[in-house]
Amino acid sequence: MSKAPPPKPTDSELEILHVLWQHGPATVRAINDHLSQRRQVEVGYTTTLKILQLMLEKALVRRDDADRSHVYRAAVREQETQGLLLDKFVDATFGGSALKLVMQALGSRQTSADELAQIRRLLNDIEIQNSTPNSDDNDHA
Amino acid sequence: MSKAPPPKPTDSELEILHVLWQHGPATVRAINDHLSQRRQVEVGYTTTLKILQLMLEKALVRRDDADRSHVYRAAVREQETQGLLLDKFVDATFGGSALKLVMQALGSRQTSADELAQIRRLLNDIEIQNSTPNSDDNDHA
């Protein structure tokens, strides 16, 4: 009864999380540089700073303020966060049907043979698991 | 050249579109009743009305105002809209990789054998299309 789960990140917050997931802990300066590169318009330094401060309050990131330039790092895992966002998205857009989402994703989009093969492998794995009422199915970190 | 494409619907707008897609053209009253049922908290009538008026400006819906109670209907197709939202979502959350999205959707989720079979069928269809550089690939309504 406590330890509120971190909330759904906003678009800007997610963008920052991507940087942190990809590059590891970083200063505001470094994060801001990455963001500015990926965009048409530069992001103001204090904009990035402000969002990071809000993310800190929301416990989406942690920071090391030992040095003058604080170092931020992601406090939420990539897969978990993506799963959370995916759930919301499936509910809002596909009425909760993950199948519809997958059909749409594969159907109206260019998918390479390699990717298709990977998905087949995944399907095989899932069916094996399904047909094997294996002792305990943990694995949900 | 003109005819701006309708913009990405917001969450509330999407909720209303779901009602219209599912039940066809409807009055504000009818739409509001559906929304109120699907929620914990009732929606105010004028709230629904207001959103519909905004959706009309955005060309997400059309309306028939012949009678006093105007009748609204969706002006965007379900699949197209879902596809549009999916694109944005894949970009924002999975860095543009539809594969990652599918893996996440199938991996961290309970999927029935029947659904898996449907996905397999779809994969087969796609691979046939890919291996058949068929003249012109239309089929996108």
Next chain:
DNA sequence: ATTTAATTACGAATTATTTCGTAGATGTTT
């Protein structure tokens, strides 16, 4: 015809998100 009910239009409060300017502190350079 009056009253009552339902409907539309519209302004505006509320909340969330994004953005940035400015002040103050701290370090660096000359």
Next chain:
DNA sequence: AAACATCTACGAAATAATTCGTAATTAAAT
């Protein structure tokens, strides 16, 4: 040490989305 650069904190403007109240209109009921 004085000037300069960099950093954090914070307030607040700008924008978007959601919500609802109120007034005006029109229809229905009495």
